[in-house]
Amino acid sequence: MTSTEHPVIAGVDGSSTGRDALDWAAREARGRGLGLVVVHALQPARRAGQEAQRREAEELLTESVRRVNEIAPGLRPTTLAPLDFPAAALTALSRAASMVVVGSRGLGGFRSLMLGSNSLATASMARCPVVVVRGGRPDEEEEEEEYPKGLQDVVAGVAADESAEPVLEFAFEAAASRPGARLRIVHGWTMFSSMLSGGPVFDREAAAGSAERTVAELTAGRREDHPQVEVVMEPVNGSASHTLVAASATAGLTVIGRRRGGESLGLGLSPVAQTTLTHARGPVAVVPA
Incomplete structure (x- = not known):
């Protein structure tokens, strides 16, 4: 199986954000011509509670398949109910997936938290891109278009170094699958980052030009490879977090990178990635980079 044949995995738990994630995953799988696997993890429990869990899981997965058939007819999703904790199950499945899609907060989470522990753990540890989906925006509630007008653009936050490559690859593919979408590339630079990369140290204009040339x-x-995608470069002097969070409010997807090798909660996320993931207004893709 090649990477292009790997399915989209949607994690569901019965929550409203889980349903939003399922809807997003179904549309994305159809747009990219990929399969869809709907996953609900059966958390380890005492024997007396296992049967009830299995019945609830079967009902949830059956309802999820019905929902997908309405949103993306012909997609024919498959289902899985692994016996494991949600983040661990999704991380294991991510080894043979194109992407994993989860809701920002599941059942039982504190409403005051903008990002649930399972979402954060999955985004930190998965071996493929993880898309974290928040609840529908007011202007999307009655929208019937696959990608609502004005929300097609893909925003990618990249550094001016080799870590940008997997982020750009994912972002270009996402933009190409959305008719009329632009790809807005936000790249932050500072005099310190210029110095670390061996670029200009005291000349701000030269440092900005060097960063822009590297990203170009x-x-x-x-x-x-994607001539149909309009690309807009948006250089930012300083931290890109504020720009990415603001841009996410009018973007169909915001794409950010994650350091490789995250092995525990949060360790795989840079400060820019964690801030963007926590405060973004729309779906965010976290790409191992």
């Missing part, structure tokens, strides 16, 4: 070089080949 990284995107060149992908522009040729």
